[in-house]
Amino acid sequence: MSSALVWEIVKNHNSFLKKGPNGSLFTTEPGNLLNKHSAQFSGLANYGKTVDVALSGKGIVLKTSSKKKGGKLVSQQTKTSAARAARSAAAVARNAGRPDLQRAARAKASTLYLVKLRKQAAQKKQQKAAKAE
Secondary structure (H helix, E strand, O other): OOHHHHHHHHOOOOOOEEEOHHHOEEEOOOOOOOOEOOOOOOOOOOOOOOEEEEEOOOOEEEEEEOOOOOOOEEEEEEOOOHHHHHHHHHHHHHHOOOHHHHHHHHHHHHHHHHHHHHHHHHHHHHHHHHHHO
16 A cells, blocks of 8 residues: 555544644644654555654664564664664664755754653662652
8 A cells, every 4th residue: 555545544533643722733642753644654554654753761772664574663772872772763764765864863862861860860869869868
């Protein structure tokens, strides 16, 4: 099936669709970097050409889907600095056949790395407070 046909089928009715304030539409589907409800960023419609960046306990996970793997997301674990994670995310987007998503992948990887650093700092602060008591 073509991407355009799949998008026409799922654009109004799918379980990942969320309504935001002022009637704006967002989506929580895997493979959608910006969570925007549009054909360009859709992880469902762009079968075999999706890129996703997520945060796990060990680091930043870069996922791509492949038509050879039946559209399943294949993950690559990255546990590095923010700059290296951002470069890796951009390279994964480029190699997955979606050079238009390089900037979005880089931005999301950088943001997730900062979130990870803040969580680690908060945990250390809690541990120090627990030891002081």
